Amino acid sequence: MRRRASRGLLSSSADFAELMWPTRCVCCNMPGELLCDACRDSLPWIEQRWACPACGAPHGWLTCTGCGADAVHASVVGGMEASAWECRAVVCALEFAGPAALMATTLKDAHELRLASVLAAAMATALDEASSWPALDGEARFDRAAVDAICFVPATPAAYNRRGFDHMELVAHALANLLDLPLADVLIRCASKDQRNLGKQSRAENLRGTVRVIDDVSDARLLLVDDVITTGASVREATRSLLSRGARSATACCLARVW
Ligand SMILES: [Zn+2]
Numbered sequence: 001m002r003r004r005a006s007r008g009l010l011s012s013s014a015d016f017a018e019l020m021w022p023t024r025c026v027c028c029n030m031p032g033e034l035l036c037d038a039c040r041d042s043l044p045w046i047e048q049r050w051a052c053p054a055c056g057a058p059h060g061w062l063t064c065t066g067c068g069a070d071a072v073h074a075s076v077v078g079g080m081e082a083s084a085w086e087c088r089a090v091v092c093a094l095e096f097a098g099p100a101a102l103m104a105t106t107l108k109d110a111h112e113l114r115l116a117s118v119l120a121a122a123m124a125t126a127l128d129e130a131s132s133w134p135a136l137d138g139e140a141r142f143d144r145a146a147v148d149a150i151c152f153v154p155a156t157p158a159a160y161n162r163r164g165f166d167h168m169e170l171v172a173h174a175l176a177n178l179l180d181l182p183l184a185d186v187l188i189r190c191a192s193k194d195q196r197n198l199g200k201q202s203r204a205e206n207l208r209g210t211v212r213v214i215d216d217v218s219d220a221r222l223l224l225v226d227d228v229i230t231t232g233a234s235v236r237e238a239t240r241s242l243l244s245r246g247a248r249s250a251t252a253c254c255l256a257r258v259w
């Protein structure tokens, strides 16, 4: 009886909150849903067919200058060649334009935690599309059957202390549920300087050695998730750590790509 009563109380609290502070679209502020139909239809989706398989850039197939994949393509023999980045493939769902930026910042800075499942759904959609297109190794960019677990690029200690939660842990958890894959919480971040005002080379140097693996990842094929790729420094550093500890491969999936 006590359990039934508490469920009823929770339900009415949620109803009361919705009445007082109705859910609004993060992009246009219309009451109703976190992401209204009109804004969902206008999201700047990256067409996986044309995206760079090595760094997720939106227009990089064959001619990407963001990662050196153009040079790798030129040297491909028999369809087998290492990726220009350490990840075996990178899949980004959206260009980092208005709606994608709002979704990412509203989750982590405005603490709208319900957005984690919206971001995860967008990433799952991109992964589904990317499963039809090859990575540089000739295999599908994403194959659920060829992934053992999902892990995520963790927040820096400063960001975690500021927000009180790790937004990518929430997104990775939601994506793991959608894809029915286990979540492997295997990475930690050590302190580094704020990346936002650093250039490409400085970002990579600033992150060197700051992502550590804290569990056994031997021979694991991992799907590594993060929110935004700018220079790729965070995803690449996390991938280097995973591979150096014996992971077989890491495929990266991010919500948005700065381009
Ligand atoms: Zn809207």
Ligand SMILES: [Zn+2]
Residues within 6 Å of the ligand: 052, 053, 054, 055, 056, 057, 060, 064, 065, 066, 067, 068, 069
């Ligand atoms: Zn590229």
